[in-house]
Amino acid sequence: MNDDQLDLVFNALADRTRRGILARLADSEANVNELTALFTMSQPAISKHLKVLEQAGLISRTRQGTMRLSKLEAAPLKGASRWIGTYQEYWAESFNRLDDLLRRTEHEQHD
Amino acid sequence: MNDDQLDLVFNALADRTRRGILARLADSEANVNELTALFTMSQPAISKHLKVLEQAGLISRTRQGTMRLSKLEAAPLKGASRWIGTYQEYWAESFNRLDDLLRRTEHEQHD
DNA sequence: GTTATATAGAACCAATCAGTTATAAAAAGA
DNA sequence: TCTTTTTATAACTGATTGGTTCTATATAAC
Numbered sequence: 001m002n003d004d005q006l007d008l009v010f011n012a013l014a015d016r017t018r019r020g021i022l023a024r025l026a027d028s029e030a031n032v033n034e035l036t037a038l039f040t041m042s043q044p045a046i047s048k049h050l051k052v053l054e055q056a057g058l059i060s061r062t063r064q065g066t067m068r069l070s071k072l073e074a075a076p077l078k079g080a081s082r083w084i085g086t087y088q089e090y091w092a093e094s095f096n097r098l099d100d101l102l103r104r105t106e107h108e109q110h111d
Numbered sequence: 112m113n114d115d116q117l118d119l120v121f122n123a124l125a126d127r128t129r130r131g132i133l134a135r136l137a138d139s140e141a142n143v144n145e146l147t148a149l150f151t152m153s154q155p156a157i158s159k160h161l162k163v164l165e166q167a168g169l170i171s172r173t174r175q176g177t178m179r180l181s182k183l184e185a186a187p188l189k190g191a192s193r194w195i196g197t198y199q200e201y202w203a204e205s206f207n208r209l210d211d212l213l214r215r216t217e218h219e220q221h222d
Numbered sequence: 223g224t225t226a227t228a229t230a231g232a233a234c235c236a237a238t239c240a241g242t243t244a245t246a247a248a249a250a251g252a
Numbered sequence: 253t254c255t256t257t258t259t260a261t262a263a264c265t266g267a268t269t270g271g272t273t274c275t276a277t278a279t280a281a282c
Contacts, residue, residue, distance in 0.1 A: 003127045010125035015270090016114045019194075026201065032229060045271055047230055066228045066279045074201035081199070083130075084192045090137065090185035126240090143259060156241055158260060177249045177258045 001079030005057070009076045012056035017041070018049050022058060025072040032068065112190030116168070120187045123167035128152070129160050133169060136183040143179065 001009075012018055021035055032050065036043045050070055053059045057076040061068045112120075123129055132146055143161065147154045161181055164170045168187040172179045 003130075006130065007125060007127060010121050013195075014118060014121035014125050016118060017270095019114075019117065022198070026198065033227095041270090042272065043228090044230075044273085048270075051230090063279085066226090068229065072198075072201055074198045077195050077198050078202040081192065081195045084124075084188050084195070087133070087137065087183075087185045087188050088192070090183055091189040128240095144257095152240090153242065154258090155243085155260075159240075162260090174249085177256090179259065 001076070001083065005076065005079060006083055008056040009058065009080045012052050012058055013080070015049070015052075017046075018053055021046075021049060021053065021070075022072060025059060025070055029069040029071045031064075031070070035070070112187070112194065116187065116190060117194060119167040120169065120191045123163050123169055124191070126160070126163075128157075129164055132157075132160060132164065132181075133183060136170060136181055140180040140182045142175075142181070146181070 017039055020038065024030060024035060024038060032043055032046055035050075036046045039046065050059065050061070053070075054061060058073055059070045060073050061070050063069075128150055131149065135141060135146060135149060143154055143157055146161075147157045150157065161170065161172070164181075165172060169184055170181045171184050172181050174180075
């Protein structure tokens with residue numbers, strides 16, 4: 001994941017309304033009106049947030065009749081998680097313990 | 112980690128200059144002039160970025176003579192990582208495979 | 223074709239952001 | 253005390269953000 005993508009993803013996550021939208025979409029797809037009902041702001045405001053999330057690749061949208069359903073796309077979170085993960089050694093106080101060292105090197109990491 | 116902290120941390124990470132500063136500080140502490148030399152912007156601009164990082168808890172600063180040394184504080188990254196981690200099941204395509212299921216449940220997770 | 227529903231876009235606004243230059247303040251050294 | 257070095261702050265600017273209201277567009281239903 002490159003710097004431009006990290007900019008977009010972290011910026012998208014830096015707003016609690018957008019994080020709330022993602023949390024809701026983790027449960028199921030939803031249209032804009034359903035999402036608007038969860039917050040105290042107008043429908044166009046939510047539409048703007050959805051645009052930010054879409055440009056970061058965090059949601060995709062499909063037409064369903066007159067509605068457009070938003071769907072969580074978590075792949076960019078993997079990239080963000082990997083970036084943060086490079087600092088793991090700096091926060092894991094147990095980093096130098098032998099068992100952790102072995103655990104990190106014996107298994108190759110999975111997602 | 113609460114919503115306010117997540118706002119501050121993700122916002123701090125949503126800028127490549129600030130991510131660059133963190134990367135540099137992962138190597139060792141540094142003063143503002145050293146950091147300024149790494150980027151094509153003025154010293155006050157870097158000072159502002161440091162302020163954002165400090166308010167997010169991502170760095171701490173100590174006086175050392177006339178200098179103020181910035182030091183990486185990775186703890187907030189742990190909180191951000193945990194938040195993102197709640198979406199791991201949505202990006203890990205192997206999530207439903209038996210070996211992964213076992214691996215996730217047999218070991219309690221460490222940091 | 224008309225109407226209703228769902229959604230995005232336009233225009234606007236106040237606040238914040240990210241940079242600049244110039245300057246003030248703090249510590250050290252002569 | 254005067255000077256130097258390091259750093260933060262002040263004042264400014266242009267761009268962006270996050271919200272608003274109003275309206276246009278697209279699809280479906282009648």
